[in-house]
Amino acid sequence: MNTAQNTRDKIIELGRDYMQRIGYHSFNYKQISLELNIKNASIHHYFPSKEDLGLAVIEKDRQDFIFLTQKVRKAKAMDKLEALISSYQYYFEQGKKLCVISTFSTSFNEITERMQLAVSQYAELVTAWLVATLKEGLESGEFSFKEPVDELAEVWMATMPGALLVGRTGGKTVFDKVINSLRQTVKSS
Template sequence: MKARTETKEKIVELGTDLMKSIGYPSLSYHQISCKLGIKNAAVHYHFPSKESLGLEILTDAIISFEEVIFNVSGLGSWEKLDLFFKNYRRHLESNNKICLIGASASDYQELPESMQTAATEYLVLVKGWFVELLDKGRKEGNFHFKGEPENKAAVIVSALAGGLQQARLIGNAHFDGIVNQLKEDLKP
């Protein structure tokens, strides 16, 4: 991937923030240019289309998560799980944003096909990591749960994404309760 300029990096960061807070359909180049104090043409220079920006945002999320997987590879099952939960909770501490999985799922019908594909790839990556974590953790005696790791991973990812959305309505304690219950359900 080609190195980004500082302006392009700021556009992606703000675009990500907007996708998590207002959703892809509401994201506009005008919002980005106003918040960054640049002209619309500057945004179009880096991203000729809104789709190209959205695809870059999702691609970044995939790359970032792959880096997280690598960086936590030496940790134990519970440490990995706790770090993931803490990272997810940061969305709440940032004006109750939702994750890109939840944002993409909510806006799926309005996403261009390339973004639908990238959003699906991102979800498959995150869920796949959870499947491996749960399977290994159960084999090592660190986790206990009934059923298949694939199904438990689906429950966890769905609970986290949905919990962030619901926390917007009824408060952050709701999300914390979900995380606490997920942990309880995994205790040996």
């Protein structure tokens, strides 16, 4: 990997970390420049505007999600869901971060239309994957639930970020309880 690409990738990763921990509007380029020991102008070279970096963060996270789904594509349905849950456990353990979708959803009305579209499309991708995974588990007999699959997928989309939020104030015990309750949604009869 060349130095320019390496610097660009580091900026995206640090931007994602700050956005997940403190929010899109609360982070600034100075935080990244201090951590990387580069000038703000260097960041602007790669990302002329904060919107450009925000879009790159959304795209990077989307690509990471696609990689995760490809890695578990042959796994059982519950193992697929557990892989997604593991990413939320990682966010929690790494500083009580929010996922990228909820990071941008919390300020949805204040971000640009391009960013709204990008995060909406990303959320649709995750929801579609959840729907497919829930259907797969239901059809194989691995899951047992009565709710319509698309409604249960939306419950998962709301509950996973919600676990991160309540975990911020209630700690790991509360986070774990919410996640365990979510697991039970596919086991009800």
